[in-house]
Amino acid sequence: MKALRSKSTLILTGLVIAAALFGAASMVWFNVTVPNPVQDIQVSVRGTEASPAVPALSLVAAAAFLALSIAGRVLRWVVAVVIPLAAAGVLFSVISAVSDPQRATETAVGDSAGVVGTEVVPDQSLWPWVALVLAILLLLIGLWSLVVIPRWSAGGSTKYRREREATDQQAPPATGVHDPDAARRDGIDTWDAFSDGEDPTGR
Template sequence: MTAAPAPGPGARARRGRWVVLLLGAAGLVGLVSVPTWVHGEGRSVLEGTVAVAVPGSQAAPQAPAAALVLLAAAGALALVGRVGRWVVAGVSAAAGVLVVAGAVGVLRDPAGAVAAAVADATGVAAADPVASATAWPVVALVVGAAVPVLAVVLARAPGGWDQRSQRHERPAPGRAGRNASGAADERSDWDALSRGDDPS
């Protein structure tokens, strides 16, 4: 069986561009989860009103998790073939949906996103803390919605995906000393040796 030909320069370049795009998506998702998503206030017996700021990684932990998923997907995309590309596209789309779900949850209920932080800061579990969302959940919503679109385009990308990267592959060693029919006749070899002939 002959080995599959190595991907050409054009196929490697296309694959490399998609890897970079997924890495960029992972970076963007990770970055938008760093700033403050929610400002909140609670009341403490000793300190009065206590202000808290909750970053996206705490308000919507799905976002940094999705960034890690996209990072892993980018690494996998460098090695897989056509079927693997579809799997990577599906996983990437699911990561984008996670980001969207987290952002929508914060925008719909900022008080719920900040309640744990207010309780930690005041020592009192407030029933309905004062809270307001910043613009960052909206940015995360846009970024998260763009990821499934990117995944769909990746799944439909033409050319160069039938051939996997062969950087870590090597051809199986050939079987020397066999004739065209495959196996040598061992008994004939012994007969030749007994006659003093060299069967090789």
């Protein structure tokens, strides 16, 4: 966990998880065998069809991580809030598809086989569960980013202050320091010269 305090490490990890989640959504989640008097129809339903919100919200999370890398001190808070919200949406969408596979595959089966409202229970692959685990990881890292963002700001200012102090220490000493009492002493010396009968302007 200590490594995830680093801004670059956290952003890279988040991008990898978001990309893996998008890839999991492109895989086949359900296989449906639709009975037919002539020949049964096999329909493969991908995650993008069973749960369209998953790939869309994965892209949102990836874009938020990219924006987090360049966002300012105030804007990064707004961007960071988007990540756990997108992850929560993915998690809800995956759970909905897994808990009701018939409803999740109804549209795809209707488009492919021309059958609506079939009572066939789809065969579920491993990919919905992979997407579920990735969604949980994305949610955790999104929440973790909200915890470590204040440390990014503190770390940056501390580093800047140390660099400025080092620069000041290496700077050469200033020459020709102004002495505020010099003018007063020059006036006293001039008056004394006049008192001794000398002309100070001729020096």
